[in-house]
Amino acid sequence: MKKQQKVMCGIINTKKISEADVVILGAGYEKTASSRKGTVNGPATIVKCLENKLEFFDRTFKSEPAEHISIAYKNIPNINTLSPEKALAKITGESKKRLGGGAFVFLLGGEHSVSLGLLQALAETTKPEETTILHIDAHSDMRDDDSDYSAKPSRYAHSCVMRRASELGYPIVQVGIRTYSRDEYEYFSNPKNNVTVFEWGLAGKPVSPITNILRAIKTKNVYISIDVDGFDPSVMPGTGTPVQGGLEWWYGIELMTKTIAEKNLVGADIVEVSPMRDSVLTEYGAAQLFYTIIAQKFSNRFTQ
Numbered sequence: 462m463k464k465q466q467k468v469m470c471g472i473i474n475t476k477k478i479s480e481a482d483v484v485i486l487g488a489g490y491e492k493t494a495s496s497r498k499g500t501v502n503g504p505a506t507i508v509k510c511l512e513n514k515l516e517f518f519d520r521t522f523k524s525e526p527a528e529h530i531s532i533a534y535k536n537i538p539n540i541n542t543l544s545p546e547k548a549l550a551k552i553t554g555e556s557k558k559r560l561g562g563g564a565f566v567f568l569l570g571g572e573h574s575v576s577l578g579l580l581q582a583l584a585e586t587t588k589p590e591e592t593t594i595l596h597i598d599a600h601s602d603m604r605d606d607d608s609d610y611s612a613k614p615s616r617y618a619h620s621c622v623m624r625r626a627s628e629l630g631y632p633i634v635q636v637g638i639r640t641y642s643r644d645e646y647e648y649f650s651n652p653k654n655n656v657t658v659f660e661w662g663l664a665g666k667p668v669s670p671i672t673n674i675l676r677a678i679k680t681k682n683v684y685i686s687i688d689v690d691g692f693d694p695s696v697m698p699g700t701g702t703p704v705q706g707g708l709e710w711w712y713g714i715e716l717m718t719k720t721i722a723e724k725n726l727v728g729a730d731i732v733e734v735s736p737m738r739d740s741v742l743t744e745y746g747a748a749q750l751f752y753t754i755i756a757q758k759f760s761n762r763f764t765q
């Protein structure tokens with residue numbers, strides 16, 4: 462008798478990873494996390510929402526984007542016991558494999574350090590100088606190392622990820638930033654480092670207009686890195702190091718869709734989802750962000 466195929470009825474709609482338009486890579490790594498843990502479960506929890514909880518129909522496009530895009534999920538196993546360097550090497554290797562097959566790679570963390578794995582892979586095919594990272598976060602993540610708060614200092618901790626990306630040559634535009642150290646301040650204030658920071662909540666300028674942010678992205682290519690703590694904790698409560706006064710939900714959605722409509726999105730990640738016992742808001746929000754980003758990226762397939 463023929464073996465019954467499992468019916469794929471969610472937004473993740475294929476198991477053929479090598480043929481998918483979009484490969485979601487699950488990187489549940491959290492070894493350098495400094496506060497509340499739990500991001501190791503982030504990818505699986507977001508994927509569950511994508512499998513059977515989110516609405517298929519997109520009211521912006523009046524269409525079912527997932528019917529026009531093949532989307533696969535691949536978890537990168539056994540990385541949480543590794544050193545940051547070894548975990549990153551695994552993420553880079555897996556990313557290269559999927560990029561080489563022509564897929565758009567969307568990384569789900571895990572802590573923010575995992576983003577560097579995909580950014581390193583992308584740097585091998587396109588010059589980093591030609592891709593701007595649009596970085597949504599409460600934190601600058603521009604430390605040189607985490608020795609000011611960790612007993613075992615690392616230069617690949619989550620709080621250092623954008624410093625390492627900057628050193629690779631990526632221009633960076635940061636949005637929603639509302640806490641940083643002196644070391645980070647000095648780094649991003651130096652024009653040589655090509656970092657533009659849109660801080661939230663400084664006197665007289667609580668929120669920056671989206672047009673100003675788009676103007677700051679000088680390259681055609683863009684990579685979007687979303688730390689969910691960039692959003693207000695009322696929107697994304699399930700995260701390790703929350704900071705009050707973040708991005709409002711519809712502002713974030715509009716920033717994503719307008720950026721992707723104007724630019725060429727080459728990769729993306731959503732990190733720092735740490736599922737809570739009493740709230741599912743964060744994983745639902747992350748799943749919706751994923752679907753919104755992918756729908757906009759592939760919208761020419763279902764619009765005139």
Ligand SMILES: [Mn+2]
Binds near residue numbers: 599600688690691733
């Ligand atoms: Mn953060």
